[in-house]
Amino acid sequence: MSVTEDAIHDELKRDSFVKKLSLFDWFFAVSLIVAAGYAYQLYSYLMDGYEVAILFGTAASLVALGWWWKATRLFMVAVAAVSLLSVILYAPAIQTLVERGMDSRDAIATLANLDDKVNSKFLFKYFLSSTSAIMWMSALFIMATLIYFFHLATRSEYAGKVATAMTWTATVMGFVGLMVRWRESYLISSEVGHIPVSNLYEVFILFSVITALIYLYYEGRYKTKAMGGFVLMVISAAIGFLLWYHFNKGAHEIAPLVPALKSYWMKIHVPANFIGYGAFALAAMLGMFFLFIEHAKSPKLSNQIVAQILIFVITLLSFLASVGADSFAVVAKNLGLTILIGGGFWVLGFGIVRGMRAIGSDNLPKLEMLDDVMHKSIALGFGFFTIATVLGAAWAAEAWGGYWSWDPKETWALIVWLNYAAWLHMRLMKGLRGTPLAWWSVVGLLITTFAFVGVNIFLSGLHAYGEL
Amino acid sequence: MDNNTHTADVARPAVTRRSVLLDFLGSMNLAITILVIIAIASVIGTVLKQNQPYTDYIIKFGPFWHEFFLSLNLYDIYSSIWFLALLVSLVMSLSACIFRNTPTMLQEMRNFRLNSKIKSLGTIEGAKSWVIDDVETTEKNVARFFEVNGYKVRRKQHDDRIIVAGMRGRWNRLGYVFAHLGIIVLLVGGVMDSTIDISLRESLGLSQIDNESVFVKDMPKISQLQPGDLLSFRGNVSIAEGQTANFTLLRIREGSLVQYLPFAIKLKDFRVEHYSSGQPKSFESDLVIIDKDRDVTFEQTIAVNHPLQYRGYTIYQASFGDGGSELKFKVWPFYDAKLRTLDVEGVVHGERVLETLSGPLTIEVIDFKKYNVRPAMQGDPKGKKFVNDGSSVVFKVRNSSGIAKEYINYMSPLKQNGGYVFVSGLRNSPSEAYRYLHIPADDKFTVERFMKFHALMNNTERAQQIATKTVSQVLKNAPDGDKYKQNIVTTMMELLDRFNYGGYAAIENHVRKAAIPEDQKSKMREAYRKVLNTILQALYMDVLQAEGVDIHKPISEQQQGFYLAALDALRQIPLYGTPFYAQLTDFTHVESSGLSIAKLPGKNVFYLGCIMSIIGIFLLLYLSHQRLWAVFYKNESGQDTLLVAGSGNRNVADFRQHFQLLMEKLSRVVGEPKNI
Numbered sequence A: 001m002s003v004t005e006d007a008i009h010d011e012l013k014r015d016s017f018v019k020k021l022s023l024f025d026w027f028f029a030v031s032l033i034v035a036a037g038y039a040y041q042l043y044s045y046l047m048d049g050y051e052v053a054i055l056f057g058t059a060a061s062l063v064a065l066g067w068w069w070k071a072t073r074l075f076m077v078a079v080a081a082v083s084l085l086s087v088i089l090y091a092p093a094i095q096t097l098v099e100r101g102m103d104s105r106d107a108i109a110t111l112a113n114l115d116d117k118v119n120s121k122f123l124f125k126y127f128l129s130s131t132s133a134i135m136w137m138s139a140l141f142i143m144a145t146l147i148y149f150f151h152l153a154t155r156s157e158y159a160g161k162v163a164t165a166m167t168w169t170a171t172v173m174g175f176v177g178l179m180v181r182w183r184e185s186y187l188i189s190s191e192v193g194h195i196p197v198s199n200l201y202e203v204f205i206l207f208s209v210i211t212a213l214i215y216l217y218y219e220g221r222y223k224t225k226a227m228g229g230f231v232l233m234v235i236s237a238a239i240g241f242l243l244w245y246h247f248n249k250g251a252h253e254i255a256p257l258v259p260a261l262k263s264y265w266m267k268i269h270v271p272a273n274f275i276g277y278g279a280f281a282l283a284a285m286l287g288m289f290f291l292f293i294e295h296a297k298s299p300k301l302s303n304q305i306v307a308q309i310l311i312f313v314i315t316l317l318s319f320l321a322s323v324g325a326d327s328f329a330v331v332a333k334n335l336g337l338t339i340l341i342g343g344g345f346w347v348l349g350f351g352i353v354r355g356m357r358a359i360g361s362d363n364l365p366k367l368e369m370l371d372d373v374m375h376k377s378i379a380l381g382f383g384f385f386t387i388a389t390v391l392g393a394a395w396a397a398e399a400w401g402g403y404w405s406w407d408p409k410e411t412w413a414l415i416v417w418l419n420y421a422a423w424l425h426m427r428l429m430k431g432l433r434g435t436p437l438a439w440w441s442v443v444g445l446l447i448t449t450f451a452f453v454g455v456n457i458f459l460s461g462l463h464a465y466g467e468l
Numbered sequence B: 001m002d003n004n005t006h007t008a009d010v011a012r013p014a015v016t017r018r019s020v021l022l023d024f025l026g027s028m029n030l031a032i033t034i035l036v037i038i039a040i041a042s043v044i045g046t047v048l049k050q051n052q053p054y055t056d057y058i059i060k061f062g063p064f065w066h067e068f069f070l071s072l073n074l075y076d077i078y079s080s081i082w083f084l085a086l087l088v089s090l091v092m093s094l095s096a097c098i099f100r101n102t103p104t105m106l107q108e109m110r111n112f113r114l115n116s117k118i119k120s121l122g123t124i125e126g127a128k129s130w131v132i133d134d135v136e137t138t139e140k141n142v143a144r145f146f147e148v149n150g151y152k153v154r155r156k157q158h159d160d161r162i163i164v165a166g167m168r169g170r171w172n173r174l175g176y177v178f179a180h181l182g183i184i185v186l187l188v189g190g191v192m193d194s195t196i197d198i199s200l201r202e203s204l205g206l207s208q209i210d211n212e213s214v215f216v217k218d219m220p221k222i223s224q225l226q227p228g229d230l231l232s233f234r235g236n237v238s239i240a241e242g243q244t245a246n247f248t249l250l251r252i253r254e255g256s257l258v259q260y261l262p263f264a265i266k267l268k269d270f271r272v273e274h275y276s277s278g279q280p281k282s283f284e285s286d287l288v289i290i291d292k293d294r295d296v297t298f299e300q301t302i303a304v305n306h307p308l309q310y311r312g313y314t315i316y317q318a319s320f321g322d323g324g325s326e327l328k329f330k331v332w333p334f335y336d337a338k339l340r341t342l343d344v345e346g347v348v349h350g351e352r353v354l355e356t357l358s359g360p361l362t363i364e365v366i367d368f369k370k371y372n373v374r375p376a377m378q379g380d381p382k383g384k385k386f387v388n389d390g391s392s393v394v395f396k397v398r399n400s401s402g403i404a405k406e407y408i409n410y411m412s413p414l415k416q417n418g419g420y421v422f423v424s425g426l427r428n429s430p431s432e433a434y435r436y437l438h439i440p441a442d443d444k445f446t447v448e449r450f451m452k453f454h455a456l457m458n459n460t461e462r463a464q465q466i467a468t469k470t471v472s473q474v475l476k477n478a479p480d481g482d483k484y485k486q487n488i489v490t491t492m493m494e495l496l497d498r499f500n501y502g503g504y505a506a507i508e509n510h511v512r513k514a515a516i517p518e519d520q521k522s523k524m525r526e527a528y529r530k531v532l533n534t535i536l537q538a539l540y541m542d543v544l545q546a547e548g549v550d551i552h553k554p555i556s557e558q559q560q561g562f563y564l565a566a567l568d569a570l571r572q573i574p575l576y577g578t579p580f581y582a583q584l585t586d587f588t589h590v591e592s593s594g595l596s597i598a599k600l601p602g603k604n605v606f607y608l609g610c611i612m613s614i615i616g617i618f619l620l621l622y623l624s625h626q627r628l629w630a631v632f633y634k635n636e637s638g639q640d641t642l643l644v645a646g647s648g649n650r651n652v653a654d655f656r657q658h659f660q661l662l663m664e665k666l667s668r669v670v671g672e673p674k675n676i
Helices: A005-012 A023-046 A049-068 A071-099 A104-111 A122-128 A130-154 A157-188 A200-222 A228-249 A265-297 A301-322 A328-359 A367-400 A408-428 A435-458 B017-025 B028-047 B054-071 B074-079 B081-110 B118-122 B135-148 B171-192 B196-203 B448-458 B460-474 B481-513 B518-547 B557-575 B603-622 B652-670
Strands: B128-131 B152-157 B162-168 B233-240 B244-252 B255-274 B280-291 B296-303 B308-310 B313-322 B326-333 B342-347 B351-356 B359-369 B373-375 B386-388 B392-398 B404-410 B414-416 B419-427 B435-440 B580-588 B591-599 B626-634 B640-648
Touching (some): A049 A265, A071 A122, A071 A200, A130 A228, A228 A265, A265 A301, A265 A328, A367 A435, A408 B028, B054 B074, B118 B640, B135 B652, B233 B255, B255 B591, B419 B557, B448 B557, B460 B481, B460 B518, B481 B518, B518 B557, B626 B652, B640 B652
Antiparallel strands (some): B152 B162, B233 B591, B244 B255, B326 B342, B326 B580
């Protein structure tokens, strides 16, 4: 490079972040602020001071997010556009049915009813109702998982692009589903209306989309799609649960909030928690990826033993979770099922190792990179999890009279926090790297999952909002 | 960490006992070990249900394990000495780490390392070197370049070199201090608000829990606490509508202490609001705070998630119950031919004594609920998710031996199998499930017809009349009718009597004991069934006739349904356990609001600690303390040389990338670097 006057001038002038913003950046920011203002105008009568602060705080944070991670601008515009389309079309459609004598809850169900040929509407059946949006999200996530693995195996760039596009679309549809569900809850009645983060069904959707977003960030930052398959596996598992919960338990029904949940705290405590959970889940899957690559290259007996123990523990826990029936036949069936699942994990693991050997370590991501992303994800998760726990304590103080009651859910949140605090100390202060941290990250997911759902299934306490 | 090996020309401090202790306490291994042990100990408290009555544990684990768990204080694990000791060791570990490292951290933040040696900088990975023409201009440009890229710049002239040092992200160091100090602060707040002062008072003999008194006014002085006795507490109090309370009860293990407040709380009104589905929507209490000391009185409404704060005390809406509702009963006797009913008034938490033939019976009224909302059964015709079973009263009937049976009676008739029934549940102990008596409602939706029916069964004279009449009619055309008539009537009356006092079971018992061959017994049963049915039907017809129904026409489907339901109820009356049915006829609902009152002065300390930690964690994790050095010196050949090196204390890989990028950009300003 030759030194020119221009070059010197360039490098020595102070770069203003603001000057670097494009027209789209400004359009995006202005639209967000205007939207927030409009929402305030429409709904300020339903909001107290804190909720107004949350509304504008969220708008400001989303502007910052869009300016910092440019891809999210188009993402947010897409979510807004599709959700608005649904919301605008919903009201008159429901009005028509209500005039015919239906109540609003039945009207919503009818519009989206696949079997009702007369009253249902195509757009709602297949795209715009919250349930159909969530089905799209589910299908796309599952397909994306497979295509990411295909990309990993064949290094097909096209497959990689398709997988990424599917993941973005799935995330858009997931958020659309949540937004439209928010609206639907208010269409049923203003008593029932609430932000859709209040029960196990809704937060599993939130978990899926947040984990996907965190993944997409790292995919863009590290410019590799190799991690997609593993990360999306945990999302697909969440989707699997979601679909079971939907079809077997009818959990998608919108129910009004119990008095304890009617608070602005829910809007900030729950999402912050799920940024934490999502980041931890992502780190765990990368840990798993790390261990598989390492094992494919140079198998170690110690790794195999730990893996077998883990599979056993997970199988045992899922068995215990499903037990509760009186008849021996049902227990035996559960046992058979869980053995099948445990065996399935074993076979899957076997297949993955074989697959990786076939792909060859040159074509697999570098272990240092995986280690780096894992660490960053846990740092992100830890930060937000800390915030979420503190917010939870503040909420408890307002609702139950004390910021810490050693309630099982609170205590397990502390345990998760301690676990990752220890993890970060090991990495940052003791300089630990690689295999042991990867294992720890995977085990961390077990602890996190127990804190997330295990407490609700096995233990009881003040926190039983997401019971199966 | 920093690549600061070039500044390690510091005299090693003497290895003292104090420094060894400090080293140990502040060691990473200890810290991580403590974190893990606290995590495991916390798990125990979630798996083993805390603060349950000891009897529960004895039943669950057996006496041996119960004693063992008790000795380890596992039932109140988070207040136990050893758990507290764990937290204290955490605080010590944190303090040691802060004590040891804060001076260094602060020093690092201020020190630009302007005394770095050329040789040591040259060994830093990625360092680049240039031969330059004009030292003065280049120096200015390099300084500006550092600034433009976000680094704060300082300059120092040495004999043999000029150093321009840049630094950014120094707040990372403060993050370290805040993150750890914040945890100590929040723990201090937590301890301030823990039950440690209660435990202290107990061990000093200043306070003693009371588990005997029924009323607060009976509690002894040593179980009383005045405002200011405790630094912090969390208690509960139930106030009935219209009542005032100036205390709160602290539940400690199996007993309580009463904590007096410096002001009084009056409950003006309590409301439960429901969704249209019947689920509770919100609970609200209208409170009046009366503070005599400060001559302040004000009103405020509280609800779940909307507490009241006054003078450091916070009052929460926690629960609700009955505050002494006034109830009216109509007592229907069983086994009284004259069906002499009694109108009785009662109040919840009160009792009435009724004189009966079997001795005095005490009715203790336990609870009253205005609404009973429960999930609807599948296939509810209205498609509702919840149904309201109306008002109910729970009361105990205690005999002179002290044995009590508990009843739950619903005020309104509930729909069942096409007809309406008055439901009365019975259980002999709280661990049992209720068994229900369903009294069918008559056309006017009262229990009158049923009661009259049963009374008629006890009216031997009239029943005999009806029996005789019926049998005569049946045997009218039969030969030898008269001979058998008396026998049949006698049998009928016997059966009626058995059924009245023992239900079908009594008759079955009689059949079993009869001295006739087995194969004849089924015939006997069949015969008895027919005879019993005949008399019961006849009695029923009599009751209907008294109501004004024309019994010569076929009776309605409803009236038939009533009969079948009545039979079912009749056979259960012998098992009812009490010789009367107490029908709830009216109520004046007095609600009570369950308030939770907390004084937690450590709250703000706790939140301060949380905020410090959060700020600290984000500074620590997201800022990297980065340094750049630009050294201007004359090399061996006498040429003016520029050496640039950099380091970051986090994310080494990221910094390497960042530094390389910086060097590429710098090359556009000062030219191509030469290989060192």
